[in-house]
Amino acid sequence: VVEIALAVLEAAAKERHGRPLLALDLGTGSGAIACALVSRCEVVEVVALDRSIEALALAKENRRSLPEAAGERIRLVESSWYAGLGDELAGSVDLLVSNPPYLAESEWAGLDPVVRDHDPYGALVAGPTGLEAIEEVVSGAPSVLVPHGSVVLELAPAQAADAESLALAAGAASADVLSDLAGRPRVLRARW
Helix, strand or coil: CHHHHHHHHHHHHHHCCCCCEEEEEECCCCCHHHHHHHHHCCCEEEEEEECCHHHHHHHHHHHHCCCHHHHCCEEEEECCCCCCCCCCCCCCEEEEEECCCCEEHHHHHHCCHHHHCCCCHHHHEEECCCCHHHHHHHHHHHHHEEEEEEEEEECCHHHHHHHHHHHHHCCCCEEEEEECCCCCEEEEEEEC
């Protein structure tokens, strides 16, 4: 996700001739994606949202581990998806990035205990189908993205075709799913 997001940001920086870029990290969790983006892209600011106060506390701790100039480019916000934004970021986001919950409720019991006992249920399970969070992220994207803005999000390999369809139905001009390092389709990249 991070490598693809950085490639999107690099292309956007060239198109926008060096003006600062804005990324929105929905469901930031530990803040790992936000921290990686500001560490590797000097022209991006990240608004990182999560509904979990505990997750935001961890993200804040991880932000402190960055050099000060990079850490200052991450703003943490308590919010469930887009709910806490209002109109503040409407039409101003260059990149929307997310590692949303994408497991179906039926998959929870079969998870490896190392995963199931470490991460909160709500951070992993989206709902009955597993597509609920992906659909919410993608359908809300047009309200915050700049023209030609992009979405990059993680998904389960079996969700690739559905995720592409959801992005196109939400008005994306293009959508594809890219493979992870193991060759599995894992990252939706869509552009409006």
